[in-house]
Amino acid sequence: MPLLDPAIGYVILTGGALLFASAGIHKLRDLSRFTAIFDAYRILPERPVRRVAWLVPFAELGVAIMLLWPPAGRPAAVVPAVAVWVVYAGGMYINIARGRRDLDCGCTMGQGRRAIATWMVYRNLCLAGALGIAGLPWSSRPLNGVDLVTVIGGLIVGATLYASIDRLLGDVLPRTSILRSTS
DSSP states (O other): OOOOOOOOOOHHHHHHHHHHHHHHHHHEEEEEEEHHHHHHHHOOOOTTTTHHHHHHHHHHHHHHHHOOOOOGOHHHHHHHHHHHHHHHHHHHHHHHHHTTTBBBSSSSSSSEEEEEEEHHHHHHHHHHHHHHHHTSSSSOOOOHHHHHHHHHHHHHHHHHHHHHHHHHIIHHHHHHHHHHHHH
């Protein structure tokens, strides 16, 4: 059975931790806005929505810490991280299937509103899959200085790719389809 190179594993774990930390901080900055977005999905009964919405950013920050904290262990950290992304994908999918595509995804980091879309479901499932890979057995080879460059470079490339795809599918593509429909 092939083993995951630890440098690649750390790129995945660190990238996932950064996404979870930034998402948790984003939600805590405007918890009332997040609560309204969370409530609009109509996944939970109305009564516990406020309490659960309040817990979500802390869960995301907890997952971020677990992903980077070796004593937590990779499986103990990867399983809840994968579960969170699958739940987010499921919430979006359910509402898209209900025809409720106008809901705010809550993922724009304070840059306005963006409606949920099918590509976001796939994005979250891809993120879950990547973290699932990091939960597989790793090679026991020792890390060296070149691996630090690999991890930093991998994070830069991954963040750039993530931001580019997000911008393309979330902002540029919807505007081009509007332009095509008006011509």
